[in-house]
Amino acid sequence: MITVENVSKSFPSAESAVTALRDVNLAVNAGSLFGIVGPAQAGKTTLARCVALRERPDRGTVRYDGMDTSRLAGRRLWGAQRQVAIVDPVLRPERTVAGNIAAPLERMGVELDRRRSRVGVLLDVIGLSRSGARLPSELTPGQQRRVAVARALAAAPSVLLADEPTDGVGAEESASVLSVLDRARAELGATVIVTSRDADIAKRICDEVALLDRGSVVESGTLLSLLGKPGSQLAEVLLPSVDTPRAHLSSYDRAVDVVLVGFAAVGALLPEASARFDVGFTTIGGGLTRLGDTPVARFRLGVEGQRADAALAWIAERGAHVSTPMYGLRDVAA
Incomplete structure (x- = not known):
């Protein structure tokens, strides 16, 4: 389980500090597909990067199965960060689909046969088993995004973070991208955290959701528990x-x-x-x-x-x- 405890984060600006997060508390169950939704500038990406251990909170802590990550440094911090993969939508244009997916494994020194086996599994998960030899330029935006998800999953992380996973992907292809995230959770056992301005994404794939606004959690919980909650803003949207x-x-x-x-x-x-x-x-x-x-x-x-x-x-x-x-x-x- 991931627990976010009283996390606050600010960034300096020309005039004064900009507060991105204000005393945020959340609990993300292991194996869940958790959505963080809210308008632009709500703090979604900052929260996700704190959870992914790429940002240090000014106050508060993020715990993984009870472990206080604020105390980690050096190799221990690097080891924890490796367990959290972030989907980077930018693919290397000169490498094939299979080559892009294999890149993290190559950097880790994984032997060729194991790389090929893992890439084959992931190509099947993303529904592109016959496209391993194609270049990114030959793919649709939705297919490219699915390859980016597979690359993030290559090293078998415990947690997968997808920030605005359907941004730049047409409505007709969004469903296939979200389906891949769902398969990553269901078939590969990853805990998946999705951030989005579009609350409809939470309705389509998430078990649990948090609504963020101006750096604060407005409400959170399982989707089904929020439906009958009086005054629930998420229920109104969904x-x-x-x-x-x-x-x-x-x-x-x-x-x-x-x-x-x-x-x-x-x-x-x-x-x-x-x-x-x-x-x-x-x-x-x-x-x-x-x-x-x-x-x-x-x-x-x-x-x-x-x-x-x-x-x-x-x-x-x-x-x-x-x-x-x-x-x-x-x-x-x-």
Whole structure:
């Protein structure tokens, strides 16, 4: 596990110091795919570099399985840094795809047969098994980025850091880049940390996420735990919009917002509650999305029937998040 404890970091500027991080606390579970999201200048890259042991915090510490990395220096620090690979999107243009991936192994003095075997495994992971002899100039931007990920994974690091992994990659290729990061975690056992201005990336591949703004952690946790958290900014960004004019609610006994997670809940919970309690549910806002492979729905429902409270309590007992919509407030999105 990686723990970030009260980390602060500032950088000098012409006029005064610029604070990049303010008392940041985080916990990244081993083997997870963790997203750090937020707007530009939020401190995402600085936090990632502190976690990767490429920046020293001014205050606080980063621990790896309890080890205080602020006490490391010299060869011990270098050894710890080798366990954290950073995806560098710049490939060497004169080297083939296989040559780029093999470069870290060559610097380590790994023998030829082992290099070839490792490169073959990684070419398969990134879906480019037949492209080892091609040059980077012959690849699409998305393919180039996948090669950069494979190169970072060559030395089998414990932690892989991808800063804005889909930057400069078209929307049609972004999914393949994110899929490679997911495979790095699932098949190679790496803990993967992704930073991005786009919270949708977290929705597509991350288990856990932290929202950073102006150097501070606004909220963090597993994606599924944040869905029903009142006032969650990440939930507002990740879930379908439920905005509806207040006038649309006047014909119903009451209105509620409901978040349903999982195939069974999305497909059956509301119809079963309706039949069981003789209550009518009308969808007046919201929709369906996915968090990874998990279907998630957020609906604004008009509810009619004398047993509405009992029906809503029943679905809440079965894992639905039920809340009353608020008006006159503007939510802030990352």
